[in-house]
Amino acid sequence: MSEVLVLVDHAGGEVKKVTLELLAAARRLGEPAAVVTGEPGTAGKLVDSLAAYGASKIYTCESTEVGGYLVAPQVDVLAHLAGSAQPAAVLIPASIDGKEIAGRLAMRLGSGLLSEVVDIDAEGVASHSVFGGSYEATAKVTSGVPVVTVLPGSVEAEAVSGAGEQVSVEVPAVDPAKAARVTGRQPAESGDRPELTEAGVVVSGGRGVGSAESFEVIEKLADSLGAAVGASRAAVDSGFYPAQFQVGQTGKTVSPQLYVALGISGAIQHRAGMQTSKTIVAVNKDAEAPIFEIADFGVVGDLFKVAPQLTDEIDKRKS
Amino acid sequence: MNIVVLVKQVPDTWSERKLSDADHTLDRASADAVLDEINERAVEEALLAKEAQGGEVTVVCMGPERANEAIRKALSMGADSAVHLSDEALHGSDAVQTARALAKVVGTLESVDLVIAGNESTDGRAGAVPAMVAEALGLPQLTYARSVSVDEQSVSIERETDAGVATVEASLPALVSVTEKINEPRYPSFKGIMAAKKKPVSVLSLADAGIEAGEVGLANAASQVVSSAPAPPKEAGQRVTDEGEGGVQIVEFLTGQKLV
Ligand SMILES: Cc1cc2nc3c(=O)[nH]c(=O)nc-3n(C[C@H](O)[C@H](O)[C@H](O)COP(=O)(O)OP(=O)(O)OC[C@H]3O[C@@H](n4cnc5c(N)ncnc54)[C@H](O)[C@@H]3O)c2cc1C
């Protein structure tokens, strides 16, 4: 069986959930081979979880240069492995870095690129959800090694042990005239809440929340549900909540089990980022708000009355 | 400083967007077409760089004849000239072909110092074409910029992603892509709109740009759409009016769904 390369997304010495999901997708197409890139010492912490989720091989590509250049080291490593391992496909998380790495890799290999897929079958036919979930399409790569980016949360991770054989790979030296140097990093503060794109529950606030201080109401509800906090673009643009939490067409795409929209009208561009959520609950004081068209349960009312009551009720049930 | 801005015409996100039944490509006739909002910001950033450093701003666009309207908008904001790659054979090109074609067009221009693009389009949303153009041109990529600073030799940006904010630097020539948080684009003035009518727009066919017909278009794409259909519409569920029990009612609903 051919190998299927999976680019490992990791942070703080841990494998991200999306990587485990990609290993499950890779098993449908062939033998999952995880590709770890990072500073020396990175892979050691990751091998156990990669093997526990089916990686039969783990390519460790470590160099002090990896963190110092934008996407170029990952592209170089994957292009090298695509040549030597002749994989059936390369799967990459559909993060910002991942989409860029995939794009450059497809250019270099002369391959077809499938972007932001939500599913893929054994024949390599992938499903896309387009125009913010209002259209569905399937596509396949017709020439070259397929390069595929997979949206987090769309394929179920499967705990199944793999051989996890480690193979060390040299990271090619980066040509500084063709790559941009990373001279500083401020990691996003993750806090205690789950990450937006990986969370099972998301609680989002819109312009209706009214101020940055009032976002506390959203955060309290989120914490009692163990949820991530999201925001509409109007809330972000008004300075109520930081930009990295924006959900929608130009923000994050989320697809949790439960999405709670508070004081959000439900503009088409907001819906684009959340309408594939399994269950949607909305609170809005305007009975005509379009968010109600897609809500499984809607409450016409003041979020400042409904949300705190909801928080209390959930806390009561927990204790 | 010679600055190139990559702009795309897209269906307005406010109108209903469809894929064509015949070949699953974007049905451009069914929706209003606009200059992608993110590209207005890319043009704005180019104009700011020109105001600081001097030079010329050239708009590059690949798209059908109608994309001319988007080009005019960029010119009326203040860009100096435009190159429009327009050829029937481009229809249905995928991201790889698009990036190669754009790189070829940029390659026809003389001594380009900086290429500026949007981080992601509102229709295809690949979020990768700028990186791919950089790959084809052999340029450093400084993408997803929330701020940009340029001088005669180099460019530095703040890149904002899920992972946080990174400072990224490179010497020129280089390619930059900007996010929607970078600036507020200027409105074209009446004078700008009148002046735009006289600005040079060179329309290139594939042959003019040195692109082989076999390199582009639906039939030659390395990825192919197999099927497409509108998603089944999501039905509105239950709705209640809060009479003091709204929060409790939500919990009851969630309990019924086994979500709490
Ligand atoms: C190209 C483009 C891209 C865009 N991308 C995005 C994107 O990624 N994400 C995004 O969200 N938007 C995006 N937008 C913006 C989008 O069109 C809307 O403007 C935005 O989603 C509106 O946010 P909102 O619902 O919070 O605000 P509003 O539309 O102002 O709605 C506020 C709602 O709060 C309700 N409300 C007020 N007070 C209360 C209260 N006390 N209790 C209950 N309800 C209350 C009101 O009835 C109203 O329905 C984009 C727009 C464009 C043109």
Ligand SMILES: Cc1cc2nc3c(=O)[nH]c(=O)nc-3n(C[C@H](O)[C@H](O)[C@H](O)COP(=O)(O)OP(=O)(O)OC[C@H]3O[C@@H](n4cnc5c(N)ncnc54)[C@H](O)[C@@H]3O)c2cc1C
């Ligand atoms: C719903 C849908 C799904 C698709 N899925 C895939 C897929 O999985 N794989 C694939 O290979 N192709 C796919 N395509 C085709 C791909 O989107 C097009 O080839 C498109 O021309 C390039 O991608 P983008 O607009 O998504 O680019 P993005 O990378 O999102 O665009 C970013 C920036 O690149 C510049 N740019 C992009 N296109 C142009 C242009 N024509 N002229 C000037 N500047 C431009 C602009 O500055 C823009 O802001 C899809 C298209 C659609 C409509």
